[in-house]
Amino acid sequence: MKKIGLIVNPVAGMGGSVGLKGTDGNMYKKALEMNANPITPERTKEFLSYIKNFSDITFFTAPGRMGEDYLREFNISLKVVGSISENVSAEDTKKIAEEMVKKIDLLVFVGGDGTARDIYDAVGLKKPVVAVPSGVKMFSSVFAVNPRAAAEMVDSFIKGTDLKEEEVLDIDEDAFRNNKLSATLYGYLNVPYVKRLLQSGKEASRTDKHTMEDKEGIAKHIIEEMDDEILYLFGPGTTTKAITDKLNLPKTLLGIDAVFKGKIVGKDLNEEGILKLLKKYNKVKIVITPIGGNGFIFGRGNKQFTFDVIRRIGKENIIVVGTEPKLRNLNCLRIDTGSLEVDKTLQGYIKVVTGYREKMMMEVRC
């Protein structure tokens, strides 16, 4: 019988759809003001519903909405550890993790990069962890590729698997909001090592000659194919920015901008802003680039493209662009929109524009 701890950050990920790029500190209150919906309940339930070996587990859980509420739905034996304040904070996560660590074999947490930092502060390498991705920023390599993969990691741990130290990154959220991705290594957490279930960390944007030539070719290709009847939603990244640069348009590097007939008609859009544009324009296409190192095209770094937005726009209107050097290090593309149904409509093969009149067909896995 394995003793497994569960800590859920109930506000993690709330800033994603409203375009806040994170909920560190008190930013989740702003997300609430903007009518953001909590996403961790669904992610936690999805994770729990995919665990196969419940009978081999005794759960130690944080109280209420930090874990207990979801486990109760599964009618299994559990022990509640500690207490939480009304307005849960990073301190609650750390305090409960510290208390829990002596009693458990493995700790599962649900959250994003900020939560991973809190867990690292409290647990370090003392116990292995499984990280269920549910934040806005999830650039650390400790995370499973999706909640289902996290469940499989728990099952692998129960059966016995090697552990590996994976990175926890410290992303400067204020800089992130100001269009700069500033990441430093914060520490390492031990995770059950099943490589296909773990996301790789984000790699830095490349500036080598080959990459720059590819970006130039990609921009030329996309611009040549652009249609004045279509609204284009350009996702984050330097590859999409190369296209808007060539159009002489200012791009929000880490946000989503809308372009119609060669002009910007929406800057740093959130889900609500995108949905408004979908009502106004009949034909809409998304232009996105995978995250270097882990290959996510949806679900990491561009949460404003919610599953509702993606469902409405449809797979046939998604244009993926990426340079060859970036794609070389990716075995496949990944999606984790938060809706398994939408993820399934996108899985299979998709063409990635890699240069002028050059495409690479790549597998999309969820």
Added chain:
Amino acid sequence: MLKKYIKLNMNEMPYPPPIEVINSAKKGLSNLNRYTSQESLEMLKNMLSDYSKAPKEHIILSSGSDLLIREMIHLFSKRRKTIVADPTFFPITQAAKQFASKLLKIRLSEPSFDLPISYLIDELSEQSLVVIDSPNNPTGKILLDRVEDIVETGAYLLIDEAYYEFSGIGFAELVKDHPNLAVTRTMDKAFSLAGARIGYLIAGKTFLNDFSGFDTFLPLPSVYAAIEALKNIDYMKKNVNKIIDERKRVEREAARIGVKVYPSNTNFLLMKTGVLEVARELKKAGVLVFDLSNQLSSEFIRVSIGTKDENNFFLFSLGKLIKTYNQNSFK
């Protein structure tokens, strides 16, 4: 003085050709002041026709099959979408990038490296040239087990079968039934004739007109060597079987030292070592392997099967490297 390396990077046969072949090549050398006669070229074509069970008039000779692949792509990629596997034999990508008006690469992904045939066929609604190496280089995987689904769409299909003798699966016989099918083969690998550079194209009728007058005057020693080698098919087969047995042993031993080895139908193995810049590190140890950092990632290498001693030295060097790498990783 040049450093002597164990060469496991070019997929050559480690065993030399039989003495009769060497003597024939020498005979050619003693006549180096002469061009190769048309009769000798015709004789070689006749023998290749018998060997590949394809009509002689469909065979085009060249110094190496890579030149034929390049010419095929040069001639037939204009106004067509060119579709290739990725990764693939490098000259295929190189020529496609240079000549194709539109290029689609289909990524082969771990763990199986399968070619997604149904997605490929979906792409054939517009005029296309499909160029596939099967078995694939560098994965060693057989990518095509039938051609009808592709050629019956009207697409042009070129299959590079450089490793046909190791896989035993080839489509040369079908070119007479499918005018839009072509196959390239080489005597560089299984016949131990890498230095002679005898490549040949077995082309369906659609392609033949464009190749009229293409036949190059191959070097006399190469042609004589090739003719003699084709008289002694059993020697080639014996060597192929030795390589396959040795490949299986290397596969087992490499797996034992913690390397991921992918099943192969060729005279090489694709390995994922977990060690970054592994090809560079092996070179320091005196072993040349093919670096795949530009095609997959730097922990992948393609290793040709050499003699037993060569393979043992490679395995020893790789094992030592992995041990050191793992020790340093845990520091």
